[in-house]
Amino acid sequence: MGFLQIIQILLFLALVGTAGYIAYGKFKEIYDNINMGKPEVIDTTLGFRIKNMLLIAFGQKKMFKLTFAALLHLVIYVSFCITQIELIEIFLDGLTGSHRLLYHTFDGPVFQTIYLIVINFIEFLSLLTFFVTIIFILRRTTFKIERFKKPELKGWPFRDALIILGFELTLITFIFMMNGGDSALHIQEHGHGYGFILSGALGNALSGLPTGLLAFIERVGWWGHLSMVLTFLVYLPYSKHLHVMLAFPNTFFTRPEPKGEIHNMPAIMNEVKSMIDPSFVVPATEGEVQFGAKDVYDLSWKNLLDAYTCTECGRCTAACPANQTGKKLSPRKIMMDTRDRMEEISKGKKEHGPDFADNKTLLGDYITAEELRACTTCNACVEECPVNISPLSIIVELRRNLIMEASDSPAEWNNIFANLENNQAPWQFSPEDRLKWTEELN
Amino acid sequence: MSDLVAEGKTPDVVFWVGCAGSFDQRAQRVTIAFTKILNQLNINFAVLGTEEACTGDPARRAGNEFVFQMLAQQNIATMNNYGVKKIVTTCPHCFNTLKNEYPALGGSYEVLHHATYLQQLINDGQLKVEGGAFKGKRITYHDSCYLGRANDIYEAPRAVIESLDADLIEINKCRTNGLCCGAGGAQMFKEDEPGDKRINVERTEQLIEVYPEVIAVACPFCNTMITDGVKGENKQDDIKVLDIAELIAQNNQY
Ligand code: SF4
Numbered sequence: 001m002g003f004l005q006i007i008q009i010l011l012f013l014a015l016v017g018t019a020g021y022i023a024y025g026k027f028k029e030i031y032d033n034i035n036m037g038k039p040e041v042i043d044t045t046l047g048f049r050i051k052n053m054l055l056i057a058f059g060q061k062k063m064f065k066l067t068f069a070a071l072l073h074l075v076i077y078v079s080f081c082i083t084q085i086e087l088i089e090i091f092l093d094g095l096t097g098s099h100r101l102l103y104h105t106f107d108g109p110v111f112q113t114i115y116l117i118v119i120n121f122i123e124f125l126s127l128l129t130f131f132v133t134i135i136f137i138l139r140r141t142t143f144k145i146e147r148f149k150k151p152e153l154k155g156w157p158f159r160d161a162l163i164i165l166g167f168e169l170t171l172i173t174f175i176f177m178m179n180g181g182d183s184a185l186h187i188q189e190h191g192h193g194y195g196f197i198l199s200g201a202l203g204n205a206l207s208g209l210p211t212g213l214l215a216f217i218e219r220v221g222w223w224g225h226l227s228m229v230l231t232f233l234v235y236l237p238y239s240k241h242l243h244v245m246l247a248f249p250n251t252f253f254t255r256p257e258p259k260g261e262i263h264n265m266p267a268i269m270n271e272v273k274s275m276i277d278p279s280f281v282v283p284a285t286e287g288e289v290q291f292g293a294k295d296v297y298d299l300s301w302k303n304l305l306d307a308y309t310c311t312e313c314g315r316c317t318a319a320c321p322a323n324q325t326g327k328k329l330s331p332r333k334i335m336m337d338t339r340d341r342m343e344e345i346s347k348g349k350k351e352h353g354p355d356f357a358d359n360k361t362l363l364g365d366y367i368t369a370e371e372l373r374a375c376t377t378c379n380a381c382v383e384e385c386p387v388n389i390s391p392l393s394i395i396v397e398l399r400r401n402l403i404m405e406a407s408d409s410p411a412e413w414n415n416i417f418a419n420l421e422n423n424q425a426p427w428q429f430s431p432e433d434r435l436k437w438t439e440e441l442n
Numbered sequence: 443m444s445d446l447v448a449e450g451k452t453p454d455v456v457f458w459v460g461c462a463g464s465f466d467q468r469a470q471r472v473t474i475a476f477t478k479i480l481n482q483l484n485i486n487f488a489v490l491g492t493e494e495a496c497t498g499d500p501a502r503r504a505g506n507e508f509v510f511q512m513l514a515q516q517n518i519a520t521m522n523n524y525g526v527k528k529i530v531t532t533c534p535h536c537f538n539t540l541k542n543e544y545p546a547l548g549g550s551y552e553v554l555h556h557a558t559y560l561q562q563l564i565n566d567g568q569l570k571v572e573g574g575a576f577k578g579k580r581i582t583y584h585d586s587c588y589l590g591r592a593n594d595i596y597e598a599p600r601a602v603i604e605s606l607d608a609d610l611i612e613i614n615k616c617r618t619n620g621l622c623c624g625a626g627g628a629q630m631f632k633e634d635e636p637g638d639k640r641i642n643v644e645r646t647e648q649l650i651e652v653y654p655e656v657i658a659v660a661c662p663f664c665n666t667m668i669t670d671g672v673k674g675e676n677k678q679d680d681i682k683v684l685d686i687a688e689l690i691a692q693n694n695q696y
């Protein structure tokens with residue numbers, strides 16, 4: 001093994017090790033953040049969980065409500081998955097200091113054919129992805145697509161989307177530099193390429209260049225490809241692109257209830273029970289009971305996992321009746337705020353220790369009463385979400401806090417609460433008149 | 443109900459009228475239409491009458507769990523006391539709360555929305571849809587959130603409309619894509635938050651795009667919202683907003 005080879009192996013290990021270490025730290029932080037939430041039991045069978053994960057995350061079933069966007073997204077998704085196969089060889093080469101280890105180790109005709117098919121498939125998909133990425137960039141910057149123009153996407157979320165698309169283009173360029181340069185070298189040495197259709201043609205065109213330059217192009221492509229993948233890994237937990245991983249657990253833990261059902265609050269149920277029936281003993285509860293959610297700590301872990309899974313696609317907001325009619329509410333913003341608040345808290349904890357507390361809360365500092373009050377609980381956002389997120393669940397919990405802890409309720413709602421308590425109806429009619437309609441029956 | 447029980451009889455089904463069905467003038471028409479259908483078919487039913495309280499839906503959705511629990515527990519005590527087994531209601535909000543939320547509080551019943559109930563009566567031949575008053579009429583159906591997305595009931599109300607031999611026209615935003623009428627989540631009882639438009643106006647515009655003669659609804663709140671919307675467009679003479687129970691009752695001249 002030559003000196004240069006050893007240097008390469010060490011450099012490879014250093015790169016992978018550093019990226020892995022940084023990524024691990026951030027992923028662990030996210031895991032801990034999700035566990036800030038309260039317990040919630042999701043009572044489903046393994047079969048139900050796997051079915052949802054396969055259909056919705058892996059199979060992208062709900063994406064296809066918007067066929068065009070779904071097809072474009074599918075191209076990137078498939079090519080993202082398939083490119084990882086080539087990464088196996090890059091890793092093996094990196095660890096051993098070899099060159100196209102798989103290609104050279106298994107040189108039987110069957111394996112060579114499979115190898116060629118896989119690489120050609122990757123290359124064609126990469127080229128397709130290149131064009132799709134450009135369409136995606138245009139969709140974000142030039143085309144007028146309502147859901148990408150909302151205020152909550154200004155600033156970082158907009159840049160985040162473009163950064164990833166830029167990564168995508170860079171990665172594909174590196175793939176073709178790597179395979180194209182390598183093909184040209186192969187042609188110079190053996191008079192023919194590997195049999196890669198696209199990069200083979202590219203190699204043909206480049207084969208007149210000096211060998212040293214070609215080797216340089218190939219190495220830049222190889223290291224560039226690896227670095228982009230590692231950059232992506234480190235970048236992922238800061239980005240909406242975390243969904244490429246979290247979509248799987250999030251759909252795995254899909255809630256089983258009908259969408260119309262709102263979670264019971266046993267503490268209040270028991271308290272009311274004991275008011276109606278004085279012999280009923282309220283079971284002891286630990287700690288202070290806080291009604292609804294004021295901050296991310298009061299939400300369930302599933303709400304928090306939802307927030308980290310959000311792709312910021314805005315399908316929820318596009319379907320929201322309140323948002324469509326110009327109200328402040330945007331279900332996507334609810335999810336983004338929840339994530340931002342978690343990040344703020346965990347940053348504070350890192351800087352000031354685990355007892356960090358600020359005077360901020362999710363309710364009030366991020367999400368206002370006006371937004372919450374505009375929700376009709378229509379479930380359109382839940383229906384639309386391609387990764388089974390429920391913005392409505394967070395909205396209801398925050399509303400509960402607003403009404404029961406902060407007593408912040410519009411006057412009209414105070415009226416209906418009073419009517420409900422006194423007349424058992426939201427309007428001011430006497431319960432005695434409930435049968436008045438029967439007078440007209442005959 | 444209390445009268446029947448006093449006579450030692452038990453009804454096969456309890457008709458849950460709901461607050462709108464009891465007090466709102468427009469919704470009372472639906473209650474009456476549905477009752478006429480039940481009476482015509484000699485169905486052994488009862489209403490809780492003055493013992494019925496609001497299910498608590500608007501309170502729970504506004505965020506006031508205390509008021510919800512008081513109402514719900516009171517209703518459950520009443521119904522468990524009478525041994526109620528089966529409930530039918532003309533309100534998707536009552537339906538959703540009774541069916542999905544009462545079991546956790548100790549009230550488990552078989553709960554049907556009247557769309558499903560009417561569909562069953564038609565299917566098993568008890569309810570014969572005759573008369574043809576709506577034959578060939580252009581009817582579009584507005585999906586109620588609490589029937590559709592909340593409980594996945596999309597076909598039953600359509601089956602009822604189709605039994606009229608009417609020309610059922612679907613608008614673009616129907617079924618899972620249906621837009622809310624604007625009343626859910628206790629919005630019915632307050633002004634819209636500041637914005638550009640009222641939700642019911644937006645929805646009505648989508649519905650009248652297909653030039654319907656009738657907009658069919660299956661919810662008293664949707665009924666109010668869409669009726670207001672149609673009035674706002676000054677189309678109340680050309681477009682009727684009718685509940686599916688009214689369609690059947692009018693068609694059969696009950
Ligand atoms: S449930 Fe609320 S937030 Fe979700 S789409 Fe309906 S109105 Fe908007």
Ligand code: SF4
Pocket residue numbers: 309310311312313314315316317331332335384385386387388389391
């Ligand atoms: S909640 Fe779902 S639909 Fe809404 S932006 Fe996030 S991923 Fe998209």
